[in-house]
Amino acid sequence: xxxxxxxxxxxxxxxxxxxxxxxxxxxxxxxxxxxxxxxxxxxxxxxxxxxxxxxxxxxxxxxxxxxxxxxxxxxxxxxxxxxxxxxxxxxxxxxxxxxxxxxxxxxxxxxxxxxxxxxxxxxxxxxxxxxxxxxxxxxxxxxxxxxxxxxxxxxxxxxxxxxxxxxxxxxxxxxxxxxxxxxxxxxxxxxxxxxxxxxxxxxxxxxxxxxxxx
Numbered sequence: 001x002x003x004x005x006x007x008x009x010x011x012x013x014x015x016x017x018x019x020x021x022x023x024x025x026x027x028x029x030x031x032x033x034x035x036x037x038x039x040x041x042x043x044x045x046x047x048x049x050x051x052x053x054x055x056x057x058x059x060x061x062x063x064x065x066x067x068x069x070x071x072x073x074x075x076x077x078x079x080x081x082x083x084x085x086x087x088x089x090x091x092x093x094x095x096x097x098x099x100x101x102x103x104x105x106x107x108x109x110x111x112x113x114x115x116x117x118x119x120x121x122x123x124x125x126x127x128x129x130x131x132x133x134x135x136x137x138x139x140x141x142x143x144x145x146x147x148x149x150x151x152x153x154x155x156x157x158x159x160x161x162x163x164x165x166x167x168x169x170x171x172x173x174x175x176x177x178x179x180x181x182x183x184x185x186x187x188x189x190x191x192x193x194x195x196x197x198x199x200x201x202x203x204x205x206x207x208x209x210x211x212x213x214x
Contacts, residue, residue, distance in 0.1 A: 010153060084100070116154065163178040
């Protein structure tokens with residue numbers, strides 16, 4: 001159920017995703033701590049998308065699992081990366097900073113494809129702390145592996161985050177050009193949440209792009 005929930009969430013069926021995640025969390029409550037924590041973080045993310053206000057104290061158990069950064073207990077994105085993303089959505093920059101310090105992701109030398117989810121979370125932290133140029137360069141370095149692996153959702157997310165960072169840097173035309181590429185990739189895929197979850201700033205860019213196409 002947990003594996004099924006992610007594509008359902010990405011296609012914006014929030015109620016369906018919540019049902020799958022709730023069932024998956026119940027099924028993994030005993031003896032599967034890491035998987036259960038990952039599911040609960042995704043469930044919290046889904047509830048936020050549904051408009052449910054959460055207190056971050058509810059996530060303290062998951063915060064303790066930041067020590068798993070870079071360790072692959074199961075074939076799931078590191079739960080720590082999901083925690084970092086969730087903390088940013090809740091405005092908890094302190095938790096995001098704590099994650100960054102714990103993860104210790106190396107930026108020198110080749111980037112580990114196995115830590116892609118963590119690097120994508122790091123990009124978001126960098127943007128939140130106004131390290132936008134560093135974020136853009138990191139996204140450019142993540143692109144070849146995502147493209148080679150044909151990880152479409154990651155490719156779209158890279159383009160969206162690049163567009164947002166460029167927009168914040170005053171590079172409006174570059175941002176719109178990159179965002180257009182992201183939209184073209186997403187066409188006919190049903191991938192909606194990757195755009196919706198970025199909020200009002202991206203919505204504004206999408207409107208500008210639509211007006212330019214008129």
